[in-house]
Amino acid sequence: MQGTDKNIIADLKDVNKRDLAFHQLVGTYQERLYWHIRKIVMNHDDADDVLQNTFLKVWRSIDNFREESSLFTWLYRIATNESITFINSKKKKSFMPMNDASEFLMDNLTSDPYFEGDEIQLKLQKAILRLPEKQRIVFNMKYFDDLKYDEMSEILDTSVGALKASYHHAAKKIEEYLKSTD
Amino acid sequence: MEELKNIAPNLSKMKKENPFGTPKHYFDDFSARMQMQIEAEKHVANDKDFKIINLLKPALGLAASFAIIFMLVYIPIKTFIPQEQVIETIASTNYSDNEMHSILEGLDESSFFSLLNNDDNDETFSDDDLLAYVSSNFNAYEIFEYTEE
Incomplete structure (x- = not known):
């Protein structure tokens, strides 16, 4: 490449x-x-x-x-x-x-005719949407795209330590949401 | 992954599947659509350059005309009218003190003295005129002082 x-x-x-x-x-x-x-x-x-x-x-x-x-x-x-x-x-x-786009994005998600996931995936997406913007982007890049922290650091202009912390917090929040909606 | 199992066991059990879809042939068509956008972008850029030139054209034309007229008038004057005549013209015009001061500063010494010699000093005064001028501008003490010197 x-x-x-x-x-x-x-x-x-x-x-x-x-x-x-x-x-x-x-x-x-x-x-x-x-x-x-x-x-x-x-x-x-x-x-x-x-x-x-x-x-x-x-x-x-x-x-x-x-x-x-x-x-x-x-x-x-x-x-x-x-x-x-x-x-x-x-x-x-x-x-x-300015810090709340989750409702608009939730509407975007539920009204999108090209969402093909099942209920569990919809729940996961809703949990992700509840995260603050930066944490959401970090979580997506790490969890779904499997990017390395070094690459993410260059893309987002953020230190590796801060990215690790963001991912950790995001994963914990999503876990809590999944547990609470079981 | 191990870290995820520890902090989010439920999340780590989930399948990492992409839940989103796209319209059929979306990626096949996208490249062609993008190419069209780039072509449009090029035209916009060209039009923009063209418009700027079009906007500037009248102003540039006007400025060029003024410059040509200035050159046609100024250069012959500068070339054909002798320098002394120019100085004379300047001296005979009415100027404020500051303007006169700056004009005089611009003259060299020889020009300055020749200007003084050529000045309109050929006016003649009668004795009565002189007497009236002295009595209206000087007091008796000043007249006495000047005559003592």
């Missing part, structure tokens, strides 16, 4: 090869980024919008990518920021308190 990424980056910075390289980039990362975004915004239509915004931002700022981090980390960071920006704009529009 590292070798492919290097080729993609080199081609993206070459104006003559940019279009083809971008097509390759989208093909390589669209699924991983989609699922990451989908777990944050919960609804397919919103995830589709945010994914498009993410790739547009990548297109616009490819010249500013200084290769200090890996391409994958950079893309994940943009996708995470775009998702958070999207939720914040929804919160503003519906006059919700």
Whole structure:
């Protein structure tokens, strides 16, 4: 993947090869980024919008990518920021308190025609939605995407220690919710 | 994983399945849709550049016209009118004290003295005029002092 990424980056910075390289980039990362975004915004239509915004931002700022981090980390960071920006704009529009998006996301989850999970999975998603935003993102990245703490640290610009603590608290809260709703 | 078993036994027993789905062929179509968006983005960027140039065009044209007119007028004046004449024109115009001070500071010594010599000093006074001027501007003591010197 590292070798492919290097080729993609080199081609993206070459104006003559940019279009083809971008097509390759989208093909390589669209699924991983989609699922990451989908777990944050919960609804397919919103995830589709945010994914498009993410790739547009990548297109616009490819010249500013200084290769200090890996391409994958950079893309994940943009996708995470775009998702958070999207939720914040929804919160503003519906006059919700800035720290509470869980109701809006719960509506998103229950009204999404593409949710295919059973009751247990729905319960798990509801438990995840009750977490604070940062803990929710950390939990999803660790539990579902199996990302390493080092990678998460680069993406979220947070220390490994703080991420471990966030994941620990999140898992405990989810466990409590699962027990209380049994 | 071991850590999860300890802190959240119920959670660790759950299957890690992705509960979300997408419309059919979503990922097959996405790349093509994205390509279209990028094409649109390129057009917007080109239009933006074009619009900025279009907006600036009249202002740039006007500025260029003024510059040309200025050059056409200023350069012949500067070239063909002799320097002395210019100084004379300046001296004969009415200026405030500050303006006059700054003009005089800009002159070199020889220009300054030639200006003084060329000044409108050829006016003649009658004795009566002189007497009236002295009596209205000086008192008797000052006249006495000047005549003593």
